[in-house]
Structure formats: structure tokens, C-alpha cells
Amino acid sequence: MFPTDMPPLGTYRKGVGAVYRSPMPYAGLRDCMPCRIGAGKRRNILASSQIGDPMARGKMIYEGKAKILYEGPEPGTLVQYFKDDATAFNAEKKDVIDGKGALNNRLSEYFMKGLMQIGIPTHFIKRLNMREQLIRQVEIIPLEVIVRNTAAGSISKRLGIEEGTQLPRPIVEFSYKDDALGDPLVPEEYIIAFGWASQQDLDDIIALALRVNDFLSGVMLGVGIKLVDFKIEIGRVWEGDFQRLIIADEISPDSCRLWDMETGRKLDKDVFRRDLGDLADAYTEVARRLGVLPTNGPQPGKPTLVN
Ligand code: AIR
Numbered sequence: 688m689f690p691t692d693m694p695p696l697g698t699y700r701k702g703v704g705a706v707y708r709s710p711m712p713y714a715g716l717r718d719c720m721p722c723r724i725g726a727g728k729r730r731n732i733l734a735s736s737q738i739g740d741p742m743a744r745g746k747m748i749y750e751g752k753a754k755i756l757y758e759g760p761e762p763g764t765l766v767q768y769f770k771d772d773a774t775a776f777n778a779e780k781k782d783v784i785d786g787k788g789a790l791n792n793r794l795s796e797y798f799m800k801g802l803m804q805i806g807i808p809t810h811f812i813k814r815l816n817m818r819e820q821l822i823r824q825v826e827i828i829p830l831e832v833i834v835r836n837t838a839a840g841s842i843s844k845r846l847g848i849e850e851g852t853q854l855p856r857p858i859v860e861f862s863y864k865d866d867a868l869g870d871p872l873v874p875e876e877y878i879i880a881f882g883w884a885s886q887q888d889l890d891d892i893i894a895l896a897l898r899v900n901d902f903l904s905g906v907m908l909g910v911g912i913k914l915v916d917f918k919i920e921i922g923r924v925w926e927g928d929f930q931r932l933i934i935a936d937e938i939s940p941d942s943c944r945l946w947d948m949e950t951g952r953k954l955d956k957d958v959f960r961r962d963l964g965d966l967a968d969a970y971t972e973v974a975r976r977l978g979v980l981p982t983n984g985p986q987p988g989k990p991t992l993v994n
Pocket residue numbers: 831833839840841842916917918941942943944956
């Protein structure tokens with residue numbers, strides 16, 4: 688598929704992510720208000736979240752490798768469901784990891800809320816239950832925005848830099864989101880020429896990505912974890928004729944490299960990619976250090992989430 692073959696707005700193209708034009712901001716959406724679902728059914732988001740069943744969901748819009756998106760209860764909203772599925776190397780390697788979805792739901796909530804507290808806009812509205820969160824509908828920019836602090840993964844392979852080498856400064860790079868092409872690294876020149884984003888968008892995206900890097904690095908440093916690199920996705924939202932760029936998708940150990948500062952233990956999806964042990968244990972450790980899991984009392988083999 689030629690890269691400029693963008694789907695019409697309001698439709699979804701597999702491999703590129705959810706592409707939506709958001710009809711309205713979520714201002715006005717209140718936790719307890721009865722909400723419209725599909726053909727006018729009335730439901731209460733809070734009630735459904737309390738009993739943990741997926742009552743706020745509308746019809747399925749998209750199923751990705753690790754998440755499913757459903758229509759949300761209000762126009763301009765979606766329900767993001769976190770699956771237990773883990774994939775790597777463009778889904779060549781697959782498994783189901785008990786508890787991963789619930790952990791990523793909580794961790795992504797934690798990071799997105801933290802970003803919003805320092806004024807960085809995200810798609811997150813509220814967590815609904817163990818596996819679902821209510822998010823703002825966005826038009827996904829078809830780029831993976833990667834920030835690297837320390838060499839690892841593809842940059843090490845591509846440039847022959849030993850993993851663990853501190854980079855001279857944070858490096859921001861872009862991959863074109865297309866599974867069939869294996870999400871190839873693309874220069875800014877391509878992004879602008881093919882119209883995936885404008886120069887102004889790119890300047891804003893880089894500034895956002897570096898702010899996210901500062902925030903996440905600091906949070907992780909506080910719990911003895913080095914943020915090696917991470918990937919974010921950016922969504923456009925329309926407010927009248929004006930667009931705003933916000934952080935979308937998820938931020939979790941699926942999308943970051945996290946190394947224990949003292950031991951170097953990997954606490955991210957590389958545990959799965961490289962067969963280094965139990966992925967849920969690694970994610971549980973991150974959640975526990977961040978206070979998303981209880982720190983005392985018996986720690987069961989599988990994650991127990993605090994509600
Ligand atoms: N990433 C990229 N595509 C999907 C994901 N999750 C993340 C990786 C890693 C960073 O982007 O998890 O944190 C850089 O990946 P790589 O493979 O380019 O070194």
C-alpha cells in the first residue's frame with residue numbers, strides 16, 4: 688500500500704491505527720451522568736465501572752495487537768480495552784500473559800494522569816474498570832514517536848552502538864505505522880512530503896515528546912528505574928476549526944524500555960521479546976514501585992490490583 692493512501696476521516700485502516708475526526712471535546716462529560724450509548728440506550732458509566740462489566744462499551748471499532756477500541760458512551764469518546772496478548776517482532780512472536788492487560792491499564796492511567804497534571808494533554812478521561820479506560824477519540828497520526836536516552840534495541844543494531852551506552856542527548860525518531868512494512872524508520876522529510884504531519888505538527892510533536900521524556904525519566908528515576916527509551920503515539924483533536932495534538936494510545940512497559948538502576952534487570956517488554964523471564968512479574972514490579980500495587984502484605988504470583 689502506498690504510504691500516502693490515507694483512509695478517509697472517520698474510518699479505520701488496519702495497521703495504521705484508529706483514524707477519527709473527533710466531533711467534540713469531552714468537556715461536559717461527567718462521571719455520573721447518564722450517557723448515550725449506540726442507539727440511545729441510557730447507561731451510567733460509574734455504575735458500570737463499579738461492577739466492572741463493560742456496560743459503557745458500544746460496538747467494536749478496532750482490534751489491535753494489545754488493545755481493542757469500542758465506541759464510547761458519548762460522541763467523541765472511546766473505550767480502550769487492554770488485552771493480555773503480547774506480541775513482538777511485528778507479531779511473529781505471540782503469547783498471552785495473564786494480568787498484563789490489567790497492569791498496562793493501570794500503568795497507562797498512572798502516566799497519563801501524571802502528564803495531565805503537568806499540563807501535557809492526553810486522550811485519557813477515566814479508568815472504567817480493571818481492563819478498560821474511557822478515552823477521547825482522536826485522529827491518530829500514523830507515526831511511532833520514539834525517544835531514546837540510552838542506546839538499546841534497533842538503534843544499537845542499526846548503528847553498532849553497545850546497548851547501555853548513554854546517548855549524547857535524547858534522540859527523537861519516527862517510524863511510519865504500517866505493520867505490513869514493519870513500521871519503518873522515516874526521516875522528517877518523508878513525513879512532511881507525504882503529508883502525514885506538517886512541519887508545525889512535527890515541531891510540536893518533538894516538543895511534546897521531549898516533555899514526556901523529562902516527566903517519565905524523572906518519575907522512573909524516583910523509583911530506581913532508568914528510562915532507556917519509549918514510544919508514544921500522537922492524536923489530533925478538533926476544536927472547531929482548530930486542531931490540538933495530544934498524547935494517545937498507551938504508555939506502559941509494553942512501549943518503554945525500563946532498566947533497574949542497580950541491577951540492570953529489564954522491567955519491560957524485552958523480557959518477553961528476549962525470553963528473559965516472567966513478563967507479568969516485571970510489570971508488577973514497576974507497578975509496585977510506582978505505588979499502583981500494594982507494597983506490603985503477601986504478593987501473589989499474579990498481579991493484584993488496587994481499586
Ligand atoms: N516500541 C516501538 N514500537 C513498538 C514499541 N513498543 C518501543 C519499544 C522501545 C522503543 O519503542 O518498546 O521502548 C524503541 O524500540 P526499538 O525496537 O526501535 O529499539
